[in-house]
Each structure stands twice: as structure tokens, then as C-alpha cells.
Amino acid sequence: MPKEPVIKVRGVKKIFGEQVVLDGINLDVYEGETMVVMGGSGSGKSTLLRIMIGSIRPEEGSVELFGKNIVDLDESELNEVRKKFGILFQSGALFNSMTIAENVALPLQEHTDLAPEIIDIQVKIKLELVGLREHADKYPAQISGGMNAEIDQLMVDLSKKLHVTSIVVTHEMDSAFTIADRMAMLDKGKMLVVESREYFEQMRDTPLEQAKQMSQTDQLIRQFLRGDPEGPITKRKEDSSYEEDLLGTGAETLREKTPSIVTTRAKAIQ
Ligand SMILES: Nc1ncnc2c1ncn2[C@@H]1O[C@H](COP(=O)(O)OP(=O)(O)OP(=O)(O)O)[C@@H](O)[C@H]1O
Numbered sequence: 001m002p003k004e005p006v007i008k009v010r011g012v013k014k015i016f017g018e019q020v021v022l023d024g025i026n027l028d029v030y031e032g033e034t035m036v037v038m039g040g041s042g043s044g045k046s047t048l049l050r051i052m053i054g055s056i057r058p059e060e061g062s063v064e065l066f067g068k069n070i071v072d073l074d075e076s077e078l079n080e081v082r083k084k085f086g087i088l089f090q091s092g093a094l095f096n097s098m099t100i101a102e103n104v105a106l107p108l109q110e111h112t113d114l115a116p117e118i119i120d121i122q123v124k125i126k127l128e129l130v131g132l133r134e135h136a137d138k139y140p141a142q143i144s145g146g147m148n149a150e151i152d153q154l155m156v157d158l159s160k161k162l163h164v165t166s167i168v169v170t171h172e173m174d175s176a177f178t179i180a181d182r183m184a185m186l187d188k189g190k191m192l193v194v195e196s197r198e199y200f201e202q203m204r205d206t207p208l209e210q211a212k213q214m215s216q217t218d219q220l221i222r223q224f225l226r227g228d229p230e231g232p233i234t235k236r237k238e239d240s241s242y243e244e245d246l247l248g249t250g251a252e253t254l255r256e257k258t259p260s261i262v263t264t265r266a267k268a269i270q
């Protein structure tokens, strides 16, 4: 792997109202790798992604994409950088009134001066690449059903074929473990740990007896990965009042109780 990351997040802090939603986030994503970002609801995953694509700005910190800090760019400069990456939403990102081929052609028509016949060829190549060439003239609603299950495999294939760099946010652990090269775990706005998929597999598969010897943070990560009904996450919820749980306050005091979080994070940043 090359030394310089394609995506370099440093010290990102985001505040909404009085709530610190992201607190000193660091993350490196290297060329060709698939990074899965995990974390409970409200941990800051979407906010981090939105900052990484320049859709919102952080209060502090920088986001380098392809060596350029996008935090200070104006909208037209941002749009230049945006041509180099794509965004896929959970619900699919296609225009329903256009065929699959027309959807794929659209950005090429908008962002290049290519002749229509060249665009046609490019569209065919791109669709062949993802096994959708025979569906070129169908509408999104006509194919979406059965395709969802194949997305994971598609991501793995494309990542190999095209060497694309991906950041994926998902709650689906099976999916996460299928596609990830490395995984990052957010917890209440802090980056708990960034490690290889194998590291997280090992943690997930640690037997309970052994897991009891692990730090609180590691036990929390293990519970999250396994989706276990009992463990530090549940305990934390029980310890906080209903109001705290709802409003997300009290996170600071809980964090102080588990100082290992800070050391793990520091290690991950190195
Ligand atoms: N525009 C906003 N204004 C105010 N608060 C916001 C805004 N966007 C997010 N938040 C708050 O920031 C915190 C993190 O939200 P975010 O959507 O990033 O979490 P998430 O990890 O993506 O959660 P989920 O898994 O539920 O999608 C939450 O407490 C949320 O209420």
C-alpha cells in the first residue's frame, strides 16, 4: 500500500447547537481499500461522511481528498473535486424516470465534452463491468429487487477490478465483514479504533470467558460486532437516565469512566 492516503481526515470537530457531534476525528483511507465506518445510532457516521464530501463544514480540522484540503474550497472548486468520486445512498441513487443506461450516461453528458457515440460506448463498458449491460434499457424499479443481495459481491469485484477506494457506512455486520479491508468504529463522536477486518473478526469471535478479561472499550466493540443483547453498551444505557439516553448527554462523564477509549484512539492515529 502506498504511504500517502487518498483520504486524510485530521482533527475534525463538528458542533450542532451545543452538542459536539464529532470530536477530533482522524482517519486515513488508502488507495484501493474499502473502509467500513461503524457505530451506533447518533455516533456521527453520517456527519463524518457529509464532511468528507464537502456537504457540510467542520468547526475544526481538515479533510484532504487527493492531496487537497476540501474544507476551505468554494462551491465551484468543490465540484471539481466531486467529479473524482461518487456517492451511493442506501436507497439507491438513480433517477427513477430514466433507464439504467440514461442514468449512467447523465454524469458523462453533464461533466464531459464527449460525443454521444463515445458516451454510448462508455455506458456499455461501465454496465458490462457491473454485470448490468443486458438491463441497460430497464428502469431502476424493474431491477432493484433482486439486485440488493448482490451489492456486496459487486463492491468486492469492483474494488479488485478498478482499484476504487470506498468508504461505506453500514449497520449490516455481515455486509461489513464481506466488503471491508479495514474498519473504523465511532462512538459518541470519537474514533474508538481503526483496524484491519481480521482484527475485528478476531474480536467478534473471542469467546465470552476470554472477553471478560478485555478492556471495557474492547468489550463494547465486541458486543457491537456480535449484536449481543448483553454487554457494556446495554449497561451504559441502563446507567444513563432516560433523558440522557434520549438527548445523548452524559456522554462526557461516561467517557471519563472509560479512559481506555482515549488510549485506543491515540494508538489508532499513531
Ligand atoms: N443537521 C443537524 N442538526 C443538529 N443535529 C444534528 C444534525 N445532524 C446530525 N445531528 C446530530 O448529530 C449526532 C450524530 O448524527 P449522525 O446522523 O451523524 O449519526 P449516525 O451515526 O449517522 O446515526 P444513524 O446510525 O442513526 O444514521 C446525532 O445526535 C444527531 O442528532
Ligand SMILES: [Mg+2]
Residues within 6 Å of the ligand: 045, 046, 047
Ligand atoms: Mg446516519
